[in-house]
Amino acid sequence: MAVIDAGGEGGAGHGARGDAPRPARPPGRRRRRRPGLVAQVLFLLVVAALAWAVVQTAAGNLDRLSVHSGYGFLWEKAPFELGESLIPYKAGDSYLRAFEVGVLNTLKVAFLGILLSTLLGLVVALGQLSPSVVLARVCRSYVEVARNVPLLLQLIFWHTVLTRALPPVRRALSPVEGVYLTNRGVFLPVPLDDPAYGAVAAAALAGALLAPAVWLACRRRARLGRRVAHPLRWTLAALLLPPLAAFLAAGAPLAVEAPQLRGFNFVGGLTVTPELLAMLLGLTIYTAAFNAEIIRAGILGVPRGQTEAAIALGLTRPRVMRLVVLPQALRIILPPITNSCLNLTKESSLAVAIGYPELVRVANVTLTQTGQAIECISIIMLVYLILSLITSALLNWMNARARLVAR
Template structure:
């Protein structure tokens, strides 16, 4: 009873302090003419945003501006996670390579990038690399009709016609059929020759069905190439220098930490597992893929979750290079114009908390595939 009384008194005291703080903040905000509710989200923003995944103009509302910043943050985080994962796993495996040059280069990469502050790396990519590129008329011509200059990366854009859904449906159907056929082959334990023929048939199916649908639908998908007109390129997809710098900085910086996680996970697997795989006649690559990697993932996945969360939160540093993410748009411009600091900061913190919790949930569900099942 005494313990319960102490806990009840503590909770009551904490609730009282929180209530008094809310009352005092509300009174001060009302005295200064600052809005105390969320009605300001319906007001006209009056400013433009140079990158938006949805329609937006200066006549849009603050709520629309919040949505633009939120989607930009999600876009950067998603692309950064993919690139950081691919690069980190490649560098982590390379650190264990028997090739002296590859192992040492990977070590230099890891030790160099993870010991330099991320903000400095973002400023380096933005000011020293991308801003130093030539003007649009002297752009670097890249493969597939893309161009790179100091105004960004201009790439071809896919243009979808009326029959495009049929092509996409054919592609999805062919991939699903190939996956089902592969699972059936594994279930029946087909011989190597039969499995190879099935794999070739699945590859042909994935290629033939979408191509046939593309031709029959009248070629509804085309490419819009960027063209130089005047002092800039017109058409295609434009990736802002701020976006490219942010993605490069986040992915390469986080990849250095992921590489160390991968290396530690690989080395945590007992050496006898690799020796047993070699005794069975497996090559080093097969032993790594079929024996070492599945066991190492039990160590890698929990630590990988922390690095993913760090990348998502570090995306807020985009404000220092001018990329319109959630912090720059909502916690910056909207806050300065409305003065509703409490509501804006609360919403921003809640969004990052929700994204991080969802990412943690997804990684925990994925971790169940590799966790040891105990009785």
């Protein structure tokens, strides 16, 4: 389903078409435009009339049912808690705030999911193309299994495994000091805030600004014929040394806030709930299978001659992949990967089945508390539409940058 979905505007051929000069319009064509215009205006009017009829019907029926409609409820107090949140939220805050929490949780899982599934997809794609038969077969079976089991089942499977296989809080597994694995989540220590961290952050910023400058300087020297031996190493050093120096100068403050069992639960530190973990596992493993196929298709789509020529020039296999094949494959890969990312974002709504507090779950609770069904569903639709359009725009921009530039 993921790859077939329409969308992913601007395919690989888009660039060529856009660059071609427009052919002169044949003389007879101008007159034939007008009926087209009439039809289009008529079509727009019909769509508008239909929308109006739908709104009128809904409004009339809601009025008849004496249901109060409108979005005013968003400012009322929401009488429910949500398990996890990126921003402070508690019962008694407004419904609007609850929706913000939901959207942020959706974004969190979508962002991490897209990142992880793309990386895993790349690894699996390369594995499938590897000369090692065992590795290729393992990767192949992974793809076949992961993409042919419905995502909803995978989510429920991971959630069940995580809550059933891991021990309860009082018998938590602790593989490393301060790290606890339980069926209520993974508890990790976080560094305690220290005044020196401000200086370290400033140094890191300075490093981030310095690194591109060093990179450019190396490139300029290379162009002038004075080649620097390891430009990448110098750049990395410029990036990492300032914050490291600042950190060491401050006496390397490494106090961490370790989670501690207090009362019923671990308090302090960072908690990764089983719901989030199950979502990430499910979404990543499922989508990575599709991504692996997309990437494999992209790599195989680069003519063999390119690889052979690069090898003939004496490039090593990894460098052939990195410098010759992947940049060309990217053009084939980007449009379908866009679809895949869009699907992942939308499929995160399945989280409602395992109680991860994302947008749909917030909307469902709000719906039962307030009865504002149409409003809640419209909010879900609007948010997913906006998220999808942003993702799509971003990847289209990348696609435009990656396309073949005729020189």
